Amino acid sequence: MKRITIKDIAKTLGYSIGTVSKALADSHEISEVTKVEIQKFADENGYQYNQYAKLLRTGKTNIIGMIVPKIGNSFFSQILEGIEEKMSKTVYNLIIMQSYDDPVRELNLLETLFKKGADAIIIAPTGNCISLDYLRKLKKDGIPVVLIDRINYAISTHKIGIDNFRAVYQGISHLISMGCMDILFISSMAKGVVEERRRGYLQCLNDSGIQINYENLLSIDVEKNGENSREELIKYFAQRIQENTLPDAIFTASDQLTYQVLEVLHALNIEVPKIIALLGFANFTFSNLFSPPLSCIVQPSKEMGSKAFALIEEILDKPDRQESSSFEDIKLPVKMEIRRSTN
Amino acid sequence: MKRITIKDIAKTLGYSIGTVSKALADSHEISEVTKVEIQKFADENGYQYNQYAKLLRTGKTNIIGMIVPKIGNSFFSQILEGIEEKMSKTVYNLIIMQSYDDPVRELNLLETLFKKGADAIIIAPTGNCISLDYLRKLKKDGIPVVLIDRINYAISTHKIGIDNFRAVYQGISHLISMGCMDILFISSMAKGVVEERRRGYLQCLNDSGIQINYENLLSIDVEKNGENSREELIKYFAQRIQENTLPDAIFTASDQLTYQVLEVLHALNIEVPKIIALLGFANFTFSNLFSPPLSCIVQPSKEMGSKAFALIEEILDKPDRQESSSFEDIKLPVKMEIRRSTN
DNA sequence: ATTTAATATGCAATCGATTGTGTAAAGAAC
């Protein structure tokens, strides 16, 4: 059951290889009758062009490279799900890589993607300067780059994310409306998105006339495997218990942090929401099963994925594209799910 | 910054294209001096062979196709994570596809993978006969197939999974040791793995001298989006409440079922573990955050992924491979995490 | 009837590698 090639068709039907190729490409150079004959024959015999031969000639690999921090993270796996759903029927192929939030590794992966000839790149970047530089270079080489989730305005390219300022603003508003006054904001190291989220936090406090306590801005380094950050959190809360300065609410600015903080609060027997209310970003499907059921800000992850692919498909399918100067900056709406952890 | 080709090297160094190719392949036909010269030059100028030109000649695509029910499912995304971790530095590329547990779609995807020229396939199969037939055909065509998670003995090929019988047996033992006598076993439609898990359940009851009640074997069709199965579960438990025949424990034979059953029990105000103890397969990292903290059987998902890739790499890298008649059947150990839901 | 233009097809180079065959030059054997 070998695959049939253009050559086979040519031989059987008595045309030249070039004619068959053009007929299948629906070229105007070929007569209607011949085109129909050839196309019909190709169809009936299950002809499938060899994409590798084609790309060798055309230079298009149809490969879309994707770099995320960690696939196992529900949020990113849902994005992936959205991409795959749209992509599986197209000619495009996805190569997925994990940066583990390590800038060096990220740069490495980008180089690998370049070597593999990726036609486009989707990335949730660490925000590291060198990687951003490399992304700019790729753009100049004509490779479209789409930033997903971690949008970064230091680079002008397509972006798909949420309105982080607004999402956090709404979240903090909610906490305030539940009577919280001393809200701890926990995020990873500040760059790009985190910065925006932090602004949402500060602005909301301001607008609500709450005195800002800069001690309430906590940065946790989650770059590694999670063990360090857990210890750091434990130490931090132990200290605040000792000082008797526990906040009355916590807002966590990423999925991993949300889970980890909840776990640490459990470990330290700090009751949620009785002692501390908890609200944060979280994309796990069953947040309602948590103890307590978790209030969270859910991002439209799957949609982000499908939008990212749709955008790339549109760009790549355009006949003679050139580095455009206009870039999409799509912001999708988030969903705030209120449950017991903030009640 | 164009990529340098074998032709460029040949021209610059004054050798023929063929010589350069052979030198880079470390052929014995080329003198040591020349080889060193060419290899050094290639290294210094960052030569990277064009894998598409190569595969056009050799027929190897270096593409590994993977089909899982759903990427967003933690279990499968962790498998993916394990694969990517090993693969990112190799020449291989992964194409991921989702079957949504739909046999028709699965067959379709397999055909697509074949068209794309996948060199090997990793799959968590639905178990459908037609797909299995197709897998057999692929095997005959020389494409190695590795079954992951959903191992199925109806097809003789490589398999990576767990000892399902034993895992469930241990789980049920635990429930019995906690004093449960009336254990409901919930699974998806029985085939392959599910059958084995069910055997573990039955055998354990038998060995413990507990009378088997076949009413306690519940099959839920989880093929669709999850809405149907939730309704089905709600109806089922409502009925058993009415009949006053609630079991004292439940064993759920898949991740999704575990979460969904827990959710349904919450919705119906059936206290866990007070009224019903719950134990099941679950691979979410934060099962301890659930209400109540969830006892579960954790599969070594990441390891399954890395093992699967290692196996495939070994097979594909073997010089002249032919359809071997000996197949790996790897069973990795599971971890049982006991928490409050069974206490 | 001759020239011109349009149409339909064949031809051949090309993409970047691999690989079998051919062939000088050097060394070994007699």
Place this chain on the structure above:
DNA sequence: GTTCTTTACACAATCGATTGCATATTAAAT
């Protein structure tokens, strides 16, 4: 010194497509 091997390289076909150019046939224009 002639013949036979080796050794080290060049040459060219090939994988399966795409595409510009050449060309034969027919139709249109004069």
